[in-house]
Amino acid sequence: MSRTSNTKPPRLASWLLDLFTPPSESESIPGDLIEEFPTAVSTLGRGAARRWYWRQAVKTIAHLISRELHTAPWTIAATAVGGYLLLMGAVRSVDMATGAFLGNFQVYYYVRPRFVWWIYAVGVDRVICPMLIGWMAASISRRTEMATAATLSSMAAVIGFPLQLEGGLLWLVYSTVFLDKAWPDHPTVSSYILAFYAMLGLLPPIALFVGAVIRRKSLSTGRPPIAA
Amino acid sequence: MSNRDFLGEFELVVLLALLRLSDQAYGVTVRREIEKRTGRDVSIGAVYATLDRLQSKGYVRSRLADPTPERGGRSKRFFRVTAAGIAAVNRTHTAVQKLIEGLDLSGSLA
Numbered sequence: 300m301s302r303t304s305n306t307k308p309p310r311l312a313s314w315l316l317d318l319f320t321p322p323s324e325s326e327s328i329p330g331d332l333i334e335e336f337p338t339a340v341s342t343l344g345r346g347a348a349r350r351w352y353w354r355q356a357v358k359t360i361a362h363l364i365s366r367e368l369h370t371a372p373w374t375i376a377a378t379a380v381g382g383y384l385l386l387m388g389a390v391r392s393v394d395m396a397t398g399a400f401l402g403n404f405q406v407y408y409y410v411r412p413r414f415v416w417w418i419y420a421v422g423v424d425r426v427i428c429p430m431l432i433g434w435m436a437a438s439i440s441r442r443t444e445m446a447t448a449a450t451l452s453s454m455a456a457v458i459g460f461p462l463q464l465e466g467g468l469l470w471l472v473y474s475t476v477f478l479d480k481a482w483p484d485h486p487t488v489s490s491y492i493l494a495f496y497a498m499l500g501l502l503p504p505i506a507l508f509v510g511a512v513i514r515r516k517s518l519s520t521g522r523p524p525i526a527a
Numbered sequence: 528m529s530n531r532d533f534l535g536e537f538e539l540v541v542l543l544a545l546l547r548l549s550d551q552a553y554g555v556t557v558r559r560e561i562e563k564r565t566g567r568d569v570s571i572g573a574v575y576a577t578l579d580r581l582q583s584k585g586y587v588r589s590r591l592a593d594p595t596p597e598r599g600g601r602s603k604r605f606f607r608v609t610a611a612g613i614a615a616v617n618r619t620h621t622a623v624q625k626l627i628e629g630l631d632l633s634g635s636l637a
Contacts, residue, residue, distance in 0.1 A: 324575065326591060330601030331554035331571050337597075359572025366576050 306337040309349050312356040318515060319360045319445045321367075328359060367446035375443055379450040382436040386455070386503065389428045393419060425502040429455070433510025444518070448511030456504040463500030464493065532584070534619040540565065541577045542616050545587065545608050553592075553603040578606055586612030 313329065320328050332355055339348035368375060397419045400406065406415060436451055437444035470492055534542065544560040545552045558574050561567060581587045592603045608616075 324604075326594070326602040327554055327604035328571060328575055330594075330598035330603065331558075333599045333601065334555055334595075334597055335558075335571075355570050355572075358570035359575075362570065362572030362576045366579065 306340055308333060308336045308352045309356075312353050316356045316359060318512060319363045321363070321442065332356065332359075364446045364449055367443040368450075371440070371443050374440055375447045375450055378436050378440045378447050379454055382432050382447075382451045382507070383454050383458070385435075386429060386432050386507070389432065390424045393423050393428065397423075421499070421502070425499060426506045429503040429506035430510035430513075433507035433512075434514045435510075436507075437511035437514035441518070444511060444515050448508050448515075451511070452504040452508040455507055456501070459503055460497070460500040463496050466496055468493065470496070532615065532618075533622060534615050537573070537577055538581060538586075539616065539619055541574060542581065542586065542608055542612055545606055546613075546616070550605070550607070552606045555603075557606070581612065582606075584611075584615075585609060586615055 313333075316329050316332065317325065332352060336348060336352055339351050342348075343351060397415075401415065433448060433451065436447050440447040540561055541557065544557050544564070547564075548556050548560055554571055554574060557578075558569055558571055561569050561574070578587060578589070582589060587606050587608055589604050589606045592605055594600045594602045
């Protein structure tokens with residue numbers, strides 16, 4: 300391995316650190332860690348130095364989020380709660396509009412129901428709507444956009460994930476208790492359905508965060524690249 | 528800032544490190560100085576969070592230097608303690624000394 304690649308810090312950790320560092324400190328904080336990394340490699344070895352860098356990046360991100368939360372707690376809380384309510388409203392509206400559309404035009408006659416479900420229930424409800432709302436929340440809360448994004452995503456995960464998992468559990472109970480008796484030859488509904496529902500529950504928080512990240516990246520311009 | 532304002536423990540540690548480093552005080556050197564003198568493994572984030580707080584209280588001021596290649600083209604931010612910062616260190620130190628005075632800290636609780 301070349302000397303240059305040995306002294307390059309982990310890219311993902313650097314990217315995350317860059318993402319959470321406010322523009323006023325985008326020179327000093329990541330620069331300090333980049334400067335220290337070669338020394339850490341020579342004293343600790345490459346593997347331990349990478350772990351050290353990750354630890355430093357994670358702790359620093361936690362400090363930066365905590366500082367933003369202390370700076371504007373009410374703005375962040377209001378934006379996160381408003382964003383979550385907007386998401387609920389948007390999902391419900393999309394569901395109603397899709398239901399009306401499918402009912403009026405008898406789309407199921409032409410297109411497979413599963414295909415339609417993937418488009419609106421996964422694509423629109425769980426990816427596009429949350430991404431747009433994440434983008435909007437980051438736009439509203441300028442300078443504290445990453446703390447807002449973290450709060451909003453955490454809210455969506457804490458509230459939405461158990462609800463989604465509950466849906467999966469109900470499916471599992473329904474299939475094992477009732478479906479087995481009523482329809483012995485039904486296709487197997489295994490515990491994999493729980494994993495699938497868990498994945499569905501994780502999509503909105505991830506999409507919210509990605510939307511905010513896209514907005515954050517569009518706001519930060521003219522920074523030097525992270526690698527030396 | 529009120530002259531009754533005392534420093535927190537880590538604020539005092541950071542200010543003392545800045546005073547020791549004089550005009551060479553920036554994130555890396557401050558973190559290393561604290562590690563060397565106290566044996567505490569501190570994150571750069573903790574150092575900057577404290578420096579930011581001290582700066583908003585008027586106890587330190589900072590300036591950005593030129594970018595350097597070993598830092599991926601990023602600049603160092605150098606910090607200096609202000610007169611108000613030195614006064615805060617003295618005030619806190621005096622208060623702690625007064626509290627310690629006359630105490631037996633040899634280890635026995637009785």
